[in-house]
Amino acid sequence: MKNKNVKLNYIYNVFYQILASILPLITSPYIARTIGAEGLGIYSYAYSIAHYFAIFILLGLSNYGNREIASVREDKEKLSRTFWEIYFMQASIAIIIIIAYTSYLMIFQPSDFLVGALMMFYIVSVAFDINWFFYGMELFKYTVIRNSIIKVLTVILIFIFVKGPDDTWKYTLIMVAGFLISQLALWPYLRKYVWFRLPKINAIFKHLKPNIVLFIPVVAINIYKYMDKIMLGALINKTQVGYYENAEKVILIPMGFITAFGNVMLPKMSNLYASGKQSEGNSYIDTSFRFITALTLAMAFGLASVATKFSILFWGESFEVCGSIISVLAISMIFISWPNVIRTQYLIPTHQEKHYIISVVIGAVVNFIVNYMLIYKYEAIGTAIGTVFAELSVCIYQCWVVRKPLKIAKVLRTNLPYLIPGTVMFLIVSYISSTQKIGIIQLLTEICIGGVIYVSIVALDEIIFKRQFFVKYVRKYLKLK
Numbered sequence: 001m002k003n004k005n006v007k008l009n010y011i012y013n014v015f016y017q018i019l020a021s022i023l024p025l026i027t028s029p030y031i032a033r034t035i036g037a038e039g040l041g042i043y044s045y046a047y048s049i050a051h052y053f054a055i056f057i058l059l060g061l062s063n064y065g066n067r068e069i070a071s072v073r074e075d076k077e078k079l080s081r082t083f084w085e086i087y088f089m090q091a092s093i094a095i096i097i098i099i100a101y102t103s104y105l106m107i108f109q110p111s112d113f114l115v116g117a118l119m120m121f122y123i124v125s126v127a128f129d130i131n132w133f134f135y136g137m138e139l140f141k142y143t144v145i146r147n148s149i150i151k152v153l154t155v156i157l158i159f160i161f162v163k164g165p166d167d168t169w170k171y172t173l174i175m176v177a178g179f180l181i182s183q184l185a186l187w188p189y190l191r192k193y194v195w196f197r198l199p200k201i202n203a204i205f206k207h208l209k210p211n212i213v214l215f216i217p218v219v220a221i222n223i224y225k226y227m228d229k230i231m232l233g234a235l236i237n238k239t240q241v242g243y244y245e246n247a248e249k250v251i252l253i254p255m256g257f258i259t260a261f262g263n264v265m266l267p268k269m270s271n272l273y274a275s276g277k278q279s280e281g282n283s284y285i286d287t288s289f290r291f292i293t294a295l296t297l298a299m300a301f302g303l304a305s306v307a308t309k310f311s312i313l314f315w316g317e318s319f320e321v322c323g324s325i326i327s328v329l330a331i332s333m334i335f336i337s338w339p340n341v342i343r344t345q346y347l348i349p350t351h352q353e354k355h356y357i358i359s360v361v362i363g364a365v366v367n368f369i370v371n372y373m374l375i376y377k378y379e380a381i382g383t384a385i386g387t388v389f390a391e392l393s394v395c396i397y398q399c400w401v402v403r404k405p406l407k408i409a410k411v412l413r414t415n416l417p418y419l420i421p422g423t424v425m426f427l428i429v430s431y432i433s434s435t436q437k438i439g440i441i442q443l444l445t446e447i448c449i450g451g452v453i454y455v456s457i458v459a460l461d462e463i464i465f466k467r468q469f470f471v472k473y474v475r476k477y478l479k480l481k
Contacts, residue, residue: 016144020256023151024249027158031171032246032315039168041238042112044245046172048226048233049110050119053101054126055222057094060214061086061132063348064207069136080194083133085203089211092204094127114169121176128183130190137193146185154178213353220360227364228383231371236379244380246315247325250307254299255333258292258340285406288341293415294458296337301422302450304330305429306443313438321380328384335391342398346406355401363394421457425450 031040065086072078101123110116134143157174161167232240307330308323315322339359347356367390374382399408429450436442 016140016147016256019148020151020252022253023155025253027155028246028249029314029316030159031162032242032319034162035165035168035171037239037242037246037319039165039171039242040245041233041241042115042168043172043175044229044241045233045238046110046112046115046119047122048229049104049116050101050122051226052222053097053104054123055215055218057090057097057123057126058129058132058218059090059093059211060216060218061090061211062135062218064211064214065132066136067348068207069133070138073137076193076195080197081199081203083190083194084197085199086132086207087130088199088204089207090129091127094124098123098127112168115172118169118172118176121173122179125176125180125183128180128187130183130186133190133193134186139189139193142186142189147182150178150182150185213357214348216357216361220357220364227368228371228387231375232380232383235375240380243319243322244325244383246311246319247322247329247380247384250303250310250322250326251329251333254296254303255336257295257299258333258337282406285341285345286411288345289338289411289415292337292341294418296333297418297422298425298451298454300330300333301426302429302447302454303327303333305426305450306433306446309433309438309443309446313440313443325380325384328381328388332384332388332391335388335395339391339395339398342402342406346402347398355398359394359397359401362397363390366390366393417461418458421454421461424457425453428453 035043068082068086069079072082098120101120105113105116105120131143134140154174158171161174162171229241229244232244304327307326308320311323311326312320343356347353367386370386370389371383374385376382378385402408429446432449433442433446436446
């Protein structure tokens, strides 16, 4: 794949990740004032439960399917056999999980039964999820276009039909129907790339073991991604879940850049390492560390500096606590960025899943312990702190195990200077924010000032020390003279 394709795929992914994060953020002020924090918490709690069932359908396919498809995409016959073998495994597991979730609803009879029952549509949507195929083929345009259209329609339907606290079930139905339609919309494109091949039983199950290996980190990640909400809902109340849900929506916007970068680079790096082009792969990783560090620090420090004002302006004074939650979660972004590069560009492409598994298991354990220690006293803020410690532990472990092949000490020295513009931006914007009244013009002005400060200091650093990293990056990847 040429650099142009990597650039375009990254743009597609960034566009989708940002859109997928912004659209819920657009509806969140409306949802906060209609179904309220409790209604949002009921939906989020039910979704978190359903998600734990759904992850067993995909197992580790987000990474495994992506990698396997990327390695055989040049041969249509192998590609066809590989796809149907993997999908038949996915469909078989889905039947078992659907039965299991139905049993859960019947036996435990959750208090918000209707919302829980509607979540069945979400679980069925996961049964039809073949995004891993299109990611492995580096056909990101298909997923972006159909997801964008469906998500926009979902937002429109929310504004039309959700009018008050009693409409939580309507909000749930609209959301889960969007999930299902979004997955089904990809299937018509499939026949262009694969032939139908009925796989043998042993061919199906040969994919099970490596998927289970990659599923362990998926479970661990989901423990500290969704367990926060489950623990809040079970130990505190659904309102705290609603606060945390809103704060997380804001964090997901800048996180979209990091996620998109990993989605694009995983098939690229898998293909490079499979072809024996290790030096070229290492060059990409070095560039990725520089790019993602500069980007993440700018977003994390910038977001933390305006979090409280944004929360009050966006959701109302009753959601002021969301500002503190956002500020804490912004710290976790810093520790997420490097493991994202290490995982998607080195550990998984080089089949070193063991270290990835160990790191996220450590993160899950740390998250649970810190949550349990802090959740009763600090509620949603305590769970946010737990997330920070979890991501920090994952980052430390992954950096340690790849310290020699990826020369982490050198990477650290190279990227530490980006803390300076981030810190300066945070201090100045925080001061300005504390002296100005709450308003949309003031908020936008502070964001612009922060951006100018960060970019100016980075540019000055490159001029003084003649680094010219971003100049070279722009010339190489955007092909500008």
